Amino acid sequence: MAEKTVYHYSVDPQFVDFTLNATVSSIGDFILNTAGTDAQHKGFGVDVLSKANRSWVLSRMAIEIDRRPSQYEEFDLRTWVNENSRVISTRNFELVDKSGNIFSRAVTQWCLIDFVKRVPVSLTEIESLCTPFLCDAPSPCALPRKISSVEADTVSEHKVVYSDIDFNCHMNTMRYITRMIDMLPIDLLRENKPLRLDVHFMHECRLGQTLKVGYAQRNNISMFEVTSEDGTVACRATIEWK
Amino acid sequence: MAEKTVYHYSVDPQFVDFTLNATVSSIGDFILNTAGTDAQHKGFGVDVLSKANRSWVLSRMAIEIDRRPSQYEEFDLRTWVNENSRVISTRNFELVDKSGNIFSRAVTQWCLIDFVKRVPVSLTEIESLCTPFLCDAPSPCALPRKISSVEADTVSEHKVVYSDIDFNCHMNTMRYITRMIDMLPIDLLRENKPLRLDVHFMHECRLGQTLKVGYAQRNNISMFEVTSEDGTVACRATIEWK
Structure with a gap:
């Protein structure tokens, strides 16, 4: 059995928002780009393919985020594959700060x-x-949740x-997530609140398409749905604010 | 007199476009973030302030770009200040690939x-x-050019x-530049063409404002102007394709 593989990153100024903390999208980019790079390294x-x-x-x-790291902060990103079913490969990630605290999973x-x-x-x-690269370690947080359809209160076009x-x-x-988060009231992003993001990618969107991004807030849950011109759902997501 | 200061970067996947080469905006981000970091290091x-x-x-x-570097490519970014007039500080940059070729200035x-x-x-x-940090080396390309007003052929809102x-x-x-480049015909970006970008920043834009991005193509020059709701010009730019 394989071990977790560690990559090292720093929060360069490209990755922060107006609070000088990494954006949710940039944390997602670090995770997904590591997935790509790691798969490439491992063959x-x-x-x-x-x-x-x-x-x-x-x-x-x-993605669970306890706190978004600050500009210039360095962190380790550990990744491992712990299951390959017939149709799904599960890749896991832990982001660890300099003090050894896991601040995102x-x-x-x-x-x-x-x-x-x-x-x-x-x-x-x-x-x-x-x-050969399967690792005998559990996933670091609950598996992605099912996400139901959203009756949007606000819709923007992109x-x-x-x-x-x-x-x-x-x-x-991660551009879907960026467009969703751009719809949130700015005050939700002013504090560095813990959150959990669940996303279901359903259909790919192409250059030139005009998308509708729907958003609804239900208590502490922000719900999103992206649809293309013909009504096809491209992507659904929720953010639970803790 | 001081020497040029060198920073090292790599073109991570966040920074490339569909051709898997760094975008003009990400090259600009490397340059401007280095300006900020370098000023901080030097006091x-x-x-x-x-x-x-x-x-x-x-x-x-x-910014002159001979070629946009490819995904995962590493490069050095050299920076130096060579003039402080009463109102303007001039900071210079050279991007150098692993073979020692300067591919952007x-x-x-x-x-x-x-x-x-x-x-x-x-x-x-x-x-x-x-x-103490003034460096006795000439600027690596012609100073930013004056940019005249643009009669736009196409206008988009942002x-x-x-x-x-x-x-x-x-x-x-650099978001201004991203929005401008998004208006170009995609074929101009498919090849990795040499270019020179000149930008004049005139007024700051704030969260919630709706901007108009005007674009006109005149022979090998792409011309842009960003204005806010009241017609104030925020930013003008040209890209000369070589």
Whole structure:
């Protein structure tokens, strides 16, 4: 069995908000980019898979943040895969500050897809690549939750532009979260409140599409739904404020 | 006289576009964040100046980019101040790849302001802090050019949101450039073309304002102007494609 793998980062000025703490989106970017880089280092990244017409697609994600780290703060990001079912690979993350405190935890669930047909394929295809890196450690927080449809109180529009897209010309994963958080009352972001973010990615959005971002606040839960022009749900998320 | 100071960076996945090369905005972010960090290290950063109710404000900027570096590429960023006139401090930058080739050069011009009254003050106030760090090396490219008003062919609207603002609750400097570049035909960005960007920052924009971003293409020059609701020009820029 493998061990957790550790990466080291610092909160450069690009990653902070007006409170000089890292944004939720930038913490998510650190996590997802580590997922990509780590898979590549271990031999099951998109660089290898794409040769066989396969790619990873993020399906669900949960991130718990006790505090957002401050500008120039350094931290370790530990990652490990602890389960590969037939259809889902579970990658886990812990963010650890200089005093050794875990200030953020995440669980991400990935599907393997045939990227020409855009359909999921069985993970047994790449079992021999992945199994040596399985780690016998539990996920650091509850698995991503199911998220029900949202009756939005506020809706904003967003056109998918150049700065939003990834190498597939799809909207970048964390851009959905950025657009959602931009709808929150600014006072919710002024304090560095603990939170849990759950996201379900359902359909990819492309350059030039106009998206609707719906937001509703229900007690301590912020609920979001992103839909494309034809009403297809692209993404749902909740933020629970603790 | 001081020497050039060197910082080291790598093009993490957060900084690339769909071509997997660093965006113009992220190169600008590296440059401006280095300006801030370097001033802080040398004792004339906003951390020190703010105690005397003073701050740096970026007035004009020129960035030449021969090629945008690729994802995971590492580079050195050399910076030096070579002139402090009564009203303008000139900070210079060279980005150098692993083979020693300079692939980007920049000149930025900063004013010192009284941040309560929002008026420029004389740099002679902080002469004793800055003079030891003056470096006897020429600017690496032509100084920022004057930019005339633009008759826009296309106009887009942008509301200033949470993810746009800095610690002053003003629109982040490079966000103007991101919004401008988002208006370009995608084909201009598909190739990694050499370019020169000139920017003149004229008025700050605040959270909640709705901005108009005007764009016109004149031969090999892309011209931009950002205005706020009352018609005040916030920022003008040109990109010359080489």
